[in-house]
Amino acid sequence: MGAPNEVPETVQWNGKQVPVYPMETVDFSKIICQEPEEVEKAVRICQTQGYFYIDLSGIDGRRLLEDQEKTLQLMHRFFEAPIEEKNQYGLVSPHLGYEPIASRTGVLEGTKDGYEMIKVARDEIQRDSPHIPDVIKNSGDIKVLENAIAGSNVVTKAILSALSTGLGLTGASRFECSHRNEKPSTTTLAMMHYIPSDPTKDKKIGHQKHTDISSLTLLFSHEWGMQIRPPGAREFGFVKPKRGCAIVNVGDSLRFASGHTMQSCIHRVVPYDYAQHRYSIAYFLRAEDTTMFTDPAGRYVTAGQWHDEKFFAFTTDAELQKQAPAHMILGGMHEPEAEEEGVEVIAAPAPAQSIAVA
Structure with a gap:
């Protein structure tokens, strides 16, 4: 788990x-x-861990970091708007539109989620008039979103291409060949705002544990809160935001496409500093809807079918989630016997600044 021979702080x-x-x-x-x-190195990490930092501080990636800062400014303006403006269209499709707070199951037993989210699909941003709320629909905003999606698309596809090369894949079997821009997919940019919450009293908290539906997820966030459970680990732990870097994690589709040899990252979001607002930008690069692979149950399914089934399981209420196949929420990843995951808080957490962000 994590970098070899390192003892976690x-x-x-x-x-x-x-x-x-x-x-x-x-x-x-x-x-x-x-x-x-x-x-x-990238192939080894994906096969053993399923997550890594991607260093974008060089000339090739610096523009994307700037695009994400502009996206963050747009997000602040959007999330501070009245609910009627944010929810102009509601959730148009699972990968396009606005989801208000408490739309899903929360990270704790008996809670709902503690975040709101606006999603803009890659397919949609390529249209002449994207279907997004008017509060972020002026030409400048659309260009910001277009640049953020385009840059994220380039980074994630470059990683896929490198993984294909590392595994000796050729021709149509290369991973990037099932992620073409002109073919329908559920690839999307998700912009999330987590509200301050206190697990001792609040009922809208965090983001439940899961693996992503995506092939690769590219995640940007300056604030603490993301926790992962590395393969074989018995407990969740935090990951640090790292200056000049985004976090990449393997999702279900790439795990399936690799013959289940790559590790899909189990993760969740919890309140670290209870008084803090947290903002994150996630680009979910997903395979074309018609891409076929074998799921953990041995079914031969399309990427679109897997997306729809998992999205339904992920967004339904807790009781129905318990009735879903065990492999659905975690993409078939095995969880060893876990240490207690309860979140009864005995003492307040250390302040976020207690560990410096690199």
Whole structure:
């Protein structure tokens, strides 16, 4: 779990010391060039861990970091607007539109989620008049969203291409060949605002544990709150935001496309600093809707079918979720016997600034 031979540091959270898991870093500039050592490193990480930092601080990735800052400014303006303006169209489709707070199951037993989200699909942003709320529909906003999606698309496809090369894939079997822009998919940019919450009294908290439907997820956030459970680990632990980097994690579709040899990252979001608003930007690169693969139950399904089934399981109420196949929410990833995941808080967590963000 994490970088080889590293012992995780810990932080006090929920009355106990929990890990801050180490994470390896892949250099985007080297991935673009498909430098053999970096390609081999990326393949190894995806097969053993399923998550890593992608360093975008070089000339090849710096523009994307700037695009994400502009997206963050747009998000603040959107989420501060009246609910009627944010919810102009509601959730147009699972990968397009606005989801208000408490639309899903929360991270704790008996709670709802503690975030609101606006999603803009890659297919939609390519249209002449994208279907998004008027509060972020002026020409400048659309250009910001277009640039954020385009940049994220380039980064994630470059990673897919490197993984294909590292695995010796050729022709149509290369991963990136099932992620073409002109073919329908549920690829989307999700912009999320997590509200301050206190697990001792609030009923709208965090983001439940899951694996992503995507092939690859590219995640940007300056604030703490994301927790992962590395393969074989018995407990969740935090990951640090890292300056100049985004977090990449393997999702279900790439795990399936790799013959279940890659590790899909189990993760969740919890309140670290109870008084803090948290903002994150996630780009979910997903396979074309008609792409076929074998799911954990041995079914031969399309990417579109897997997306729809998992989205329904993920957004339904807790009781119905318990009736869903065990492999659905976690994409077939195995969980060892876990330490207690209850979140009864004995002591307030350490303040977020207690561990410096690199």
